[in-house]
Amino acid sequence: MADIRSPDLDRGDPRRQPVAPPSAAIKAEASSRVSALAKPLGALGRLEDLAVWWSACRGVCPADPPANVRAVVLAGDHGVTASGSSVSAYPREVTAAMVCAFVAGVAGVSVLARQHGVSVRVLDLGVDADLDGLPAEVSAYKIRRSSGAIDREDALSLTEVQQALAAGAVIAAEEIAAGADLLILGDMGIGNTTPAAALIAATWGVPATEVTGRGTGIDDQALVAKTALIQAALDRVGARAADPVQRLAALGSADLAAGVGFLVAAAQSRVPVLLDGVIALAEAAVAEDLAPGCVAWWAAGHRSTEPAQQLATDKLGLVPLLDLGLRLGEGSGAVAAVPLVRSAALLLSQMALLSDLA
Numbered sequence: 108m109a110d111i112r113s114p115d116l117d118r119g120d121p122r123r124q125p126v127a128p129p130s131a132a133i134k135a136e137a138s139s140r141v142s143a144l145a146k147p148l149g150a151l152g153r154l155e156d157l158a159v160w161w162s163a164c165r166g167v168c169p170a171d172p173p174a175n176v177r178a179v180v181l182a183g184d185h186g187v188t189a190s191g192s193s194v195s196a197y198p199r200e201v202t203a204a205m206v207c208a209f210v211a212g213v214a215g216v217s218v219l220a221r222q223h224g225v226s227v228r229v230l231d232l233g234v235d236a237d238l239d240g241l242p243a244e245v246s247a248y249k250i251r252r253s254s255g256a257i258d259r260e261d262a263l264s265l266t267e268v269q270q271a272l273a274a275g276a277v278i279a280a281e282e283i284a285a286g287a288d289l290l291i292l293g294d295m296g297i298g299n300t301t302p303a304a305a306l307i308a309a310t311w312g313v314p315a316t317e318v319t320g321r322g323t324g325i326d327d328q329a330l331v332a333k334t335a336l337i338q339a340a341l342d343r344v345g346a347r348a349a350d351p352v353q354r355l356a357a358l359g360s361a362d363l364a365a366g367v368g369f370l371v372a373a374a375q376s377r378v379p380v381l382l383d384g385v386i387a388l389a390e391a392a393v394a395e396d397l398a399p400g401c402v403a404w405w406a407a408g409h410r411s412t413e414p415a416q417q418l419a420t421d422k423l424g425l426v427p428l429l430d431l432g433l434r435l436g437e438g439s440g441a442v443a444a445v446p447l448v449r450s451a452a453l454l455l456s457q458m459a460l461l462s463d464l465a
């Protein structure tokens with residue numbers, strides 16, 4: 108494994124370290140400028156909020172549009188997909204096959220990312236295979252093979268959670284060092300909508316019936332079984348899940364815990380993130396618990412069909428930009444929203460002020 112020391116997350120317990128917000132002064136300046144543009148007040152709708160958010164995160168008004176957008180896809184397998192389980196419509200072997208597809212640049216998100224000039228880096232945190240034949244750096248941060256089956260056992264040990272949090276922080280630091288001005292977190296892992304929904308349910312204390320979705324497209328019978336499995340996991344863990352690190356150990360996975368570390372580190376480094384679907388929102392839910400204030404550095408790229416994603420965006424006060432019925436993951440909904448961030452930034456910088464006309 109690569110050296111996973113990180114400046115913030117391995118210095119003892121990362122719990123409840125508040126994150127400083129984007130610049131309040133720039134936010135106020137950007138809000139005034141948006142209102143002064145040559146248009147009726149509010150006429151650019153949510154692009155106005157997006158322009159203000161982007162400016163405040165960049166600390167300058169107006170800010171250049173994102174030029175170095177970098178997506179990281181965290182891959183892992185999940186104990187809940189053991190043979191005989193019906194939580195996913197697809198077998199576990201698809202995870203490793205898709206990692207190869209990301210490396211080859213032929214996954215769904217790869218196509219969108221090429222179109223929008225976004226880099227994509229795939230990393231194996233917990234795939235249940237040795238990815239022989241792929242570049243060694245793909246598995247440089249591997250924590251273990253497949254996380255535990257959360258209805259029966261913990262997903263990870265506490266040591267593995269800390270390793271994964273630190274790995275995620277280092278991965279974010281690497282992307283920032285490569286010049287990222289906007290980050291995207293993608294996911295690949297058959298069965299991952301199950302731990303993601305469980306983490307979201309445990310974060311806000313709601314029952315499995317409110318968070319369980321069809322993921323890759325399971326039928327009614329499988330949906331009943333998946334809901335029961337998630338409820339069994341929540342019941343097994345009980346009050347322990349109130350603590351975000353324990354929650355990750357009990358209900359998460361190596362890839363999800365690394366996503367949490369990535370989000371906390373990005374916010375601590377004052378780099379904004381476009382969130383994607385239910386997996387990114389589960390990571391966001393736990394990250395905000397670990398380091399309150401992170402949410403100010405995020406925008407929601409899209410609304411997924413997964414109920415847990417919708418619940419988490421609502422609870423975090425994020426309004427998704429796109430609503431295309433996407434249910435792919437991989438970071439696809441966030442990458443699809445990148446042109447909106449660019450448009451918002453350009454409107455703020457290139458439109459005339461109403462007072463300059465006539």
Ligand SMILES: Cc1cc2ncn([C@H]3O[C@H](COP(=O)(O)O)[C@@H](O)[C@H]3O)c2cc1C
Nearest residue numbers: 195197294295296297298299300322323436
């Ligand atoms: C070919 C294929 C490509 C994918 N890309 C993302 N996912 C997404 O679907 C899976 C989550 O849904 P569930 O919990 O129902 O298994 C994850 O692999 C997620 O990344 C895919 C799934 C498949 C089958």
Ligand SMILES: O=C(O)c1cccnc1
Nearest residue numbers: 322384385411434435436
């Ligand atoms: O919400 C998502 O991103 C999602 C939904 C279904 C399957 N995989 C991901």
